[in-house]
Amino acid sequence: MLTPNAHNPLHVSTELAHLFDDPQAHYGTVNPPVYHASTYAFPDYATWKANTTGEQTREFTYNRAHNPTTKLLEEKIAHLEGAADCIASSSGMSAVSMALIGLLNAGDHVLCINTVYGPVRSMFTSLLPHFGVETTFFPCTACPSLADYLRPNTRMIYVESPSTGLFEIQDLRVVGRLGRERHIWTVIDNTWATPLFQKPIQLGIDVSVHSATKYIGGHSDLMFGLTAGTAEAMAKIRKVYTLLGACPGPDDSFLALRGLRTLHVRMKQHEAGGLAVARWLETQPDVIRVNHPGLESFPGHALHRSQTSGDSGLFSFELQPRGEAARAAFVDSLRFFGLGYSWGGYESLLSPLAFQYYGNEALRQELGLKEDQFRVSIGLEGVDDLIADLSGALDAYRQTVIG
Numbered sequence: 001m002l003t004p005n006a007h008n009p010l011h012v013s014t015e016l017a018h019l020f021d022d023p024q025a026h027y028g029t030v031n032p033p034v035y036h037a038s039t040y041a042f043p044d045y046a047t048w049k050a051n052t053t054g055e056q057t058r059e060f061t062y063n064r065a066h067n068p069t070t071k072l073l074e075e076k077i078a079h080l081e082g083a084a085d086c087i088a089s090s091s092g093m094s095a096v097s098m099a100l101i102g103l104l105n106a107g108d109h110v111l112c113i114n115t116v117y118g119p120v121r122s123m124f125t126s127l128l129p130h131f132g133v134e135t136t137f138f139p140c141t142a143c144p145s146l147a148d149y150l151r152p153n154t155r156m157i158y159v160e161s162p163s164t165g166l167f168e169i170q171d172l173r174v175v176g177r178l179g180r181e182r183h184i185w186t187v188i189d190n191t192w193a194t195p196l197f198q199k200p201i202q203l204g205i206d207v208s209v210h211s212a213t214k215y216i217g218g219h220s221d222l223m224f225g226l227t228a229g230t231a232e233a234m235a236k237i238r239k240v241y242t243l244l245g246a247c248p249g250p251d252d253s254f255l256a257l258r259g260l261r262t263l264h265v266r267m268k269q270h271e272a273g274g275l276a277v278a279r280w281l282e283t284q285p286d287v288i289r290v291n292h293p294g295l296e297s298f299p300g301h302a303l304h305r306s307q308t309s310g311d312s313g314l315f316s317f318e319l320q321p322r323g324e325a326a327r328a329a330f331v332d333s334l335r336f337f338g339l340g341y342s343w344g345g346y347e348s349l350l351s352p353l354a355f356q357y358y359g360n361e362a363l364r365q366e367l368g369l370k371e372d373q374f375r376v377s378i379g380l381e382g383v384d385d386l387i388a389d390l391s392g393a394l395d396a397y398r399q400t401v402i403g
């Protein structure tokens with residue numbers, strides 16, 4: 001079995017191919033078996049008794065707590081993140097929920113980046129207040145002076161870098177240092193960068209959560225979450241994991257394991273395709289702005305490069321406003337970009353950014369979300385085909401008579 005060796009580190013692609021796999025333990029099958037289980041029988045009364053009284057702990061006793069297929073995935077991700085432990089769960093939202101419920105108590109105050117993923121914002125605004133947890137949202141521009149936002153009861157700083165929609169970059173070293181100095185938990189949503197391109201725990205952050213539904217699954221057929229972190233944080237989160245019942249099914253853990261094997265190859269293509277399309281969009285007359293942290297023109301680009309070793313294929317752009325009919329013509333002219341939520345799959349997707357807070361005009365204005373902004377997830381198709389597709393759609397956009 002290949003295990004990491006700090007003195008002789010292997011290429012990440014070799015790790016993704018082999019790390020912790022043990023074919024000879026399973027008749028030589030190169031892929032791990034999928035263990036379907038609810039219960040794991042004890043060999044005899046004495047073993048049952050020892051486990052029940054806590055004299056001896058058996059690892060696998062009930063599937064809500066532990067599963068061997070899922071455990072292999074958790075070990076691989078913990079290693080990639082440089083984390084003490086990782087917990088796999090049924091979705092990205094369950095991964096976030098576990099971190100929040102595991103680390104927060106009634107009376108606590110949270111600081112959260114304001115352009116955070118919408119459902120996470122809802123957790124902070126509509127669910128956690130029921131449990132006595134208050135949240136202040138800060139704009140990315142406030143990052144350097146985050147200490148000014150702290151209250152005596154601030155117990156967590158929650159960031160997402162790059163952020164959802166506008167891809168704003170937060171200084172993870174500064175956030176991590178502030179958290180350590182003031183004994184405040186720091187949590188990041190690391191979905192955009194994947195564990196390959198951004199290692200927040202090594203920059204001083206306590207917990208890194210992922211929606212593995214996106215790039216790690218990679219094939220738009222899986223909901224999955226991952227929570228990785230320091231020993232101190234994960235001890236608390238493991239306790240609530242079993243209580244919340246957020247365990248993934250073993251087939252889903254297998255799909256996540258399978259996605260992980262090709263993650264580096266796919267990310268290279270998403271990165272190259274994303275940058276090529278973003279650079280091309282920048283040259284188009286109807287495009288006002290391209291929000292891609294890998295572009296030299298993007299505010300925060302230098303900071304991004306200092307803490308993130310690569311780019312994924314998700315970014316947004318803003319068009320010269322031409323009204324609803326033109327927006328519809330643009331979207332409906334596209335052949336290769338599906339119109340839908342989610343991202344990180346093999347196929348390109350587009351979604352209007354303003355979808356996030358329809359009906360809440362004040363919040364959309366505050367966050368800088370506009371109806372002529374579109375988010376794109378660049379899939380694995382040929383880049384020339386994607387550019388030709390967008391070019392045709394921009395023609396349709398321009399030709400629509402403003403009504």
Ligand SMILES: *Cc1c(COP(=O)(O)O)cnc(C)c1O
Binds near residue numbers: 223
């Ligand atoms: C999709 C997403 C999530 C939630 O993940 P699910 O797997 O859909 O529950 C969390 N954070 C970000 C940034 C996401 O894009």
